């Protein structure tokens with residue numbers, strides 16, 4: 356299987372190259388040239404597989420240029436009881452009214468990002484070892500992605516990580532998740548500034564091609580196709596377990612920020628799974644607006660509301676470009692024109708596109724505000740005895756409003772332990788913590804505080820590269 360850019364400007368590459376490159380050189384995102392030919396009968400035949408073996412079946416079809424045994428080993432190690440807390444890996448919990456909670460956040464950092472990152476760390480390591488190369492990941496985080504990436508890279512011989520976070524602006528729990536790591540290949544830098552400054556510093560490091568090449572600097576960010584591939588698996592897993600009759604439809608409610616999670620679901624649908632999607636945003640409703648009106652209108656940084664579901668506080672949705680590519684039947688030139696228009700005017704309008712107008716058959720959207728989420732957390736705690744986090748509550752709230760008859764599967768994207776303040780507001784008590792994380796904040800921390808200054812970041816990168824011998 357070959358991968359092309361959503362902007363149509365680069366020659367096709369294999370899965371491993373697309374994974375290591377992240378972004379395509381023309382500024383677009385890698386997408387498969389065509390989807391693997393799978394039919395529902397074949398998918399049905401996977402219903403008895405454990406999660407790791409199902410992941411091998413699905414992912415190896417997208418990763419034809421990687422050795423299947425390498426993919427299988429990575430899947431078995433990542434999707435194990437040691438990493439995800441149970442042999443099921445992704446348990447489904449029944450709530451009232453034919454509603455299910457799909458628990459995606461039992462990984463080491465308690466957010467669904469671990470589902471992809473734990474596999475990516477292993478696939479990257481194996482592929483880099485085969486090539487005899489190393490990679491130095493320089494990233495910026497406002498919380499969830501950084502800790503998920505760091506935990507996925509612990510002990511990896513061919514990858515090191517420099518992660519920038521804004522000093523004092525990530526939650527104490529998120530800070531402790533990152534800074535308690537004491538590994539030679541992981542460096543935490545707390546920037547005396549805000550998240551946007553950290554991100555600008557990462558962009559500046561990457562803009563210097565010579566520096567980037569000298570230290571093999573790369574990224575593992577949310578637009579990496581390999582992350583999408585890993586996320587397709589749990590849609591297949593849920594459909595196999597929860598579809599009402601053979602080949603019946605399920606509805607899935609997905610709390611959405613950068614459109615990465617739900618995009619993987621739309622790929623699963625294109626493989627043949629009858630799934631109806633309910634997209635849920637918070638007050639930052641760029642995507643809800645698009646699916647209701649056809650107008651995609653990105654916001655400026657100062658228009659982004661700070662909410663109680665912070666991992667969905669976005670001004671634009673980076674993975675959305677892949678979906679627009681699919682709506683245009685894979686026409687890269689059309690996507691390229693739309694993104695030029697977006698840069699010039701801040702918006703584009705697809706309301707007259709027939710592919711947009713037929714979406715309402717299988718994709719609807721809505722949004723929640725803070726009070727909706729707090730009330731949902733309370734209602735699910737009282738009615739079902741199950742505690743959910745504010746992001747998951749957003750999906751449940753919107754999902755229950757827009758559902759049709761039939762099973763509704765709500766995707767859990769984080770554990771409540773990560774968002775204690777909102778849980779206290781809803782229930783008057785702290786959320787429980789998994790055993791291994793009790794006292795996390797009092798562990799010794801490994802973090803270097805630096806000015807928001809490019810020279811300071813570069814010297815930290817050089818020092819790590821020198822220690823790693825690269």
Ligand SMILES: *Cc1c(COP(=O)(O)O)cnc(C)c1O
Nearest residue numbers: 611612613614615616666768769
């Ligand atoms: C990242 C994240 C989301 C949003 O996922 P996207 O793939 O960006 O749509 C939702 N909830 C939580 C807890 C997250 O960490």
